[in-house]
Amino acid sequence: MTTMKRLATALVAALALSAVLTLSACAVTGQPARPGTAAIYAGGTITTEQVAAWGNAQNAMGYGYDPGAVLTLLLLRPALEKEAASEGIVFADDQVSSDAQLWMAANHATVVPPTPNMMDLVRMVGVVHSLLLSKPGAAAIQAELKLIEANAQVNPAYGDFTYAQSVVSVQALAKAQQDSTGKYANVSYLVFSDMSGFNVNAQRDWMVDAGLPSASPSPSPVPGPSPAAVAPSPSSSMQ
Secondary structure, three states, X not given: OOOHHXXXXXXXXXXXXXXXXXXOOOOOOOOOOOOXXXXXXXXXXXXXXXXXXXXXXXHHOOOOXXXXXXXXXXXXXXXXXXXXXHOOOOOOHHHHHHHHHHHHHHOOOOOOOOXXXXXXXXXXXXXXXXXXXXXXXXXXXXXXXXXXXXHOEEOHHHOEEOHHHHHHHHHHHHHHHHHXXXXXXXXXXXXXXXXXXXXXXXXXXXXXXXXXXXXXOOOOOOOOOOHHHHEOOXXXXXX
């Protein structure tokens, strides 16, 4: 995928977690109460098992994963799949399988037939990237990210989800895609598997209530540019 040179160049270091999070069954006020729940949103429940399944699939393709990024993709998935269908964006199985194997090879992983979780992950990242390249698609992502921030109940172990952090993440990944085209060529769009709205270092209300100290400070999301500037191509479209 090309067009990265038209992306915004703002870059904030993205936080990454190196291992699968094992979440406790303890509930926190205002957070998902059921054991094994990662998030509750739009009438559906995302489990920690689902997050781990996609994360392990990404690991098997030779690319370490951030659980918050996986959860972000899973939260976005229902709405963005509908938007992609309305825009006629389709990723055929053959294309998804080929891209997954190219990704494995580029990351020096053992190239194997992609598992269903690998296929679902690669297809979803392709949907996100393709939508970022269109004005209506980027607007749909923008709207959904704001709804997630306002309405999702998320297990606090994943951190705080904010729209502003999502914008920072897209900006950073746009730059990362531009910088990695030499390594990843036509599958460089898969760096967007790291897109995340979560900041694990933010001190949350539940931490204060529990008397826990704030995590080490990390760069704050830069308010603006609005996702309109997040990507003229993927991002100029987000107005």
